[in-house]
Amino acid sequence: MKHLLKLMDLSKKEINEILNLADQLKFEKKNGIEHHLLKGKTLGMIFSKSSTRTRVSFEVGMYDLGGSALFLSSRDLQIGRGEPVEDTARVLSRYLDGIMIRTFAQKEVEDLATYGSIPIINGLTDYCHPCQVLADLMTIRERKGALSGNKLCYIGDGNNMTNSLIVGGIKTGMEVSVACPNGYEPDAEIMAWAKKNGKFTCTSDVKEAAKDADVLYTDVWASMGQESEAEERKKIFAGYQINADVMSVAKKDAMVLHCLPAHREEEITAEVFEAHADEIFEEAENRLHAQKAVLVKCLGK
Numbered sequence: 001m002k003h004l005l006k007l008m009d010l011s012k013k014e015i016n017e018i019l020n021l022a023d024q025l026k027f028e029k030k031n032g033i034e035h036h037l038l039k040g041k042t043l044g045m046i047f048s049k050s051s052t053r054t055r056v057s058f059e060v061g062m063y064d065l066g067g068s069a070l071f072l073s074s075r076d077l078q079i080g081r082g083e084p085v086e087d088t089a090r091v092l093s094r095y096l097d098g099i100m101i102r103t104f105a106q107k108e109v110e111d112l113a114t115y116g117s118i119p120i121i122n123g124l125t126d127y128c129h130p131c132q133v134l135a136d137l138m139t140i141r142e143r144k145g146a147l148s149g150n151k152l153c154y155i156g157d158g159n160n161m162t163n164s165l166i167v168g169g170i171k172t173g174m175e176v177s178v179a180c181p182n183g184y185e186p187d188a189e190i191m192a193w194a195k196k197n198g199k200f201t202c203t204s205d206v207k208e209a210a211k212d213a214d215v216l217y218t219d220v221w222a223s224m225g226q227e228s229e230a231e232e233r234k235k236i237f238a239g240y241q242i243n244a245d246v247m248s249v250a251k252k253d254a255m256v257l258h259c260l261p262a263h264r265e266e267e268i269t270a271e272v273f274e275a276h277a278d279e280i281f282e283e284a285e286n287r288l289h290a291q292k293a294v295l296v297k298c299l300g301k
């Protein structure tokens with residue numbers, strides 16, 4: 001695997017290989033077994049948006065693997081003052097062994113891969129969040145024993161998370177249902193692909209989507225970059241919430257996941273969040289293990 005730009009680029013086999021390696025690395029870390037598979041390698045981490053989980057898990061992940069990581073805020077880099085991506089990519093390729101980037105436009109990530117000569121990992125764009133969904137798939141598989149056959153229901157904004165969850169869910173044999181307000185649907189091409197390649201539905205009816213779900217998932221109503229729409233979105237998304245009423249139509253043993261950060265009483269009630277905190281924080285922990293697997297696949301020999 002050269003890059004991780006979006007999940008659509010990975011085969012089912014590649015996704016399974018990442019998940020298997022992630023499970024192995026998690027088990028070995030818990031048992032004190034170290035693997036310096038990336039000894040002497042350096043990852044550059046470019047951030048144009050805030051981050052807690054992505055930044056810390058990538059940095060700790062590189063350290064665990066015997067390498068190091070550099071935090072590079074785009075505000076301080078020349079790219080923030082207009083230096084072209086083409087030039088930044090060619091320069092950083094001569095210093096680093098890989099780049100993880102969190103930014104707005106998916107094209108910027110794709111351009112880094114085109115013009116640079118080192119692996120590029122997408123740490124979130126407005127379009128998708130592949131690293132998060134690999135950790136989500138890992139968490140579902142851990143708890144349910146398998147991915148295929150589960151119904152994954154996403155409630156809320158058809159955003160970067162939704163796009164990646166649809167692709168990851170369908171590729172691993174899950175049924176995927178999405179409930180969002182009209183006009184806030186996920187990417188149209190991804191939905192068309194999902195309908196052709198698996199069992200996928202998108203509706204504005206929350207309970208219809210959540211019916212018999214094995215996994216319920218939600219994310220913030222206003223993503224990074226949409227702060228000015230936050231108040232308007234609170235009105236539009238009212239009702240697109242995981243709460244006790246929605247849980248009552250899902251399977252009795254349904255899991256609840258959230259990529260975090262969460263806004264209690266907006267997309268999820270505090271009651272449901274706390275009842276499923278074990279799953280949600282295991283999911284956050286799994287970012288570390290899943291990303292170490294991605295780093296080994298992309299930067300390893």
Ligand code: CP
Nearest residue numbers: 051052053054259260
């Ligand atoms: N879920 C996630 O990507 O978290 P951060 O924004 O804290 O990295």
Ligand code: NVA
Nearest residue numbers: 159219223224259260
């Ligand atoms: N949709 C959210 C995800 C944060 C991890 C955002 O883009 O802000």
